Amino acid sequence: MCLTMENKKIQRDHEVFTDGDEIINDSPIEQVRLSIPVRDDPTLPTLTFRTWVLGPITCSILAFLTQFFMYRQNYVNIPTSVVQMVLVFLGKLMAAKLPSEPVKVPGTTWSFSMNPGPFNIKEHVLLSILANTGLDSPYSILIMVVRKIFYKKYLNFWIGLLMALAIQLLGYGFAGIFMKFLVYNPYMWYPLTLLDVSFFRAVHEVEERPKRGISKLQFFLVVTVGSFAYAVIPNYFFPSISALSVVCWFWKHSVIAQLIGSGRNGFGIGSFTFDWSAISGYIGNPIAYPLSTIINTSVGFILFLYVICPIAYWTNSNNARHFPFNSLDLFDKNGQLYNISNIINENDLTFNQKGYESYSKLYISVVYLF
Incomplete structure (x- = not known):
C-alpha cells in the first residue's frame, strides 16, 4: 500500500521504505513481502470491456456447473487454478482479436473501447474474483433440495430466492464487519492467497x-x-493407491485389524497414500502453509484420532462400539440407519418428541461425536 505524507515517520510494527515523498508501507510477514509487490501501476485499466463480458459469463457458467456437479455421487471439483488459466487464454484472445477503435453509445456522447490494450494483471485478478463467486454453492439450496426430495415439500420460487439472497448477504455483512481485523490488519495473512498472487505475477510480469x-x-x-x-x-x-492399508492386507478377516488399519472406516494406522488430494485433504496444501501451521494441525489430528477417539471407543462412550468407528451415517439403538421420518411431523416438518421417545435415540460414530 502506498501513502503520500508530508512528514516522514518510521512505524515500529513493520518496515517502512522511503522513496522521495512516497512512503511504501510493507508487510511485517516475510512470505508476504516476497510474494506481494508493494508498488502499484495506476495506469493499468481495470473495468474494461473484457472484464464486464468475461466476468459475468464465467461466473454464470461456473455457478451452473458447480450446482450441477454437487448432486453427483462423485463430486467433480473445478479448481481455481484451472479457471485462472482459462481466463488468461480468453483475455489474451480478446486482446488480440477485438478492434481497438472507440465504440460510441447511440444517443449519448459516451464511448468506450472494446480493446483498451494488452490483457493486464488487474483485469485478470478482477475476472478471477468474479468467476470464483460462482464456485461456491449457497447453503440455502441444500435446504430447498432436502425439502423437495425427502419430504415432498415445495418452496415458492420467490421465497427461495429471498432466502438465498438473505443468507449470502449475511455473509457479506459479516465480512464487512470484520474487515478491519481480518483484512486490513497487516499481521493477518492467508497462505493460499499468496499462491494466486504468485501465479498472476508469473503470467503477467x-x-x-x-x-x-x-x-x-x-x-x-x-x-x-x-x-x-x-x-x-x-x-x-491406479485408484487403489489412494488408500493402502497394510494391516488389512495381512489380517483380512480380523475385525480388530480392520478397525485399526482401515483408512476408510478405522484408525488408519499403517495406511498410506500416493494421492495428493488425500495428502492435502485434512491439513491443506503443505506447500502453501507454513511449517508451524502444519505442525499445529498434525498434532491436533494425532491427539484427536489416535488418543481421544480410541479411548472413547474402547470405553464404549455413547455406545460407540455398537457402530462403525468412522461413518457419516446416523444410527438407531439397533445399529440400523436412522429413519428420520419417524421423528418428524409430516405436515409442518417439526420435531416429533413422542415419536423420538418411542423410536430411538440418535447415535453417530465416535469420530463425529467430539
Whole structure:
C-alpha cells in the first residue's frame, strides 16, 4: 500500500521504505513481502470491456456447473487454478482479436473501447474474483433440495430466492464487519492467497531468465505439467493407491485389524497414500502453509484420532462400539440407519418428541461425536 505524507515517520510494527515523498508501507510477514509487490501501476485499466463480458459469463457458467456437479455421487471439483488459466487464454484472445477503435453509445456522447490494450494483471485478478463467486454453492439450496426430495415439500420460487439472497448477504455483512481485523490488519495473512498472487505475477510480469536457470513462468509450466501427469495416475490408472492399508492386507478377516488399519472406516494406522488430494485433504496444501501451521494441525489430528477417539471407543462412550468407528451415517439403538421420518411431523416438518421417545435415540460414530 502506498501513502503520500508530508512528514516522514518510521512505524515500529513493520518496515517502512522511503522513496522521495512516497512512503511504501510493507508487510511485517516475510512470505508476504516476497510474494506481494508493494508498488502499484495506476495506469493499468481495470473495468474494461473484457472484464464486464468475461466476468459475468464465467461466473454464470461456473455457478451452473458447480450446482450441477454437487448432486453427483462423485463430486467433480473445478479448481481455481484451472479457471485462472482459462481466463488468461480468453483475455489474451480478446486482446488480440477485438478492434481497438472507440465504440460510441447511440444517443449519448459516451464511448468506450472494446480493446483498451494488452490483457493486464488487474483485469485478470478482477475476472478471477468474479468467476470464483460462482464456485461456491449457497447453503440455502441444500435446504430447498432436502425439502423437495425427502419430504415432498415445495418452496415458492420467490421465497427461495429471498432466502438465498438473505443468507449470502449475511455473509457479506459479516465480512464487512470484520474487515478491519481480518483484512486490513497487516499481521493477518492467508497462505493460499499468496499462491494466486504468485501465479498472476508469473503470467503477467516480464522476467528475464537467469543464466542456467528458469523463469517463474517456466517453473510454473513445469509444475503444472508434472502435477497433471501425477494426478492422472491415482485418479484413473491406479485408484487403489489412494488408500493402502497394510494391516488389512495381512489380517483380512480380523475385525480388530480392520478397525485399526482401515483408512476408510478405522484408525488408519499403517495406511498410506500416493494421492495428493488425500495428502492435502485434512491439513491443506503443505506447500502453501507454513511449517508451524502444519505442525499445529498434525498434532491436533494425532491427539484427536489416535488418543481421544480410541479411548472413547474402547470405553464404549455413547455406545460407540455398537457402530462403525468412522461413518457419516446416523444410527438407531439397533445399529440400523436412522429413519428420520419417524421423528418428524409430516405436515409442518417439526420435531416429533413422542415419536423420538418411542423410536430411538440418535447415535453417530465416535469420530463425529467430539
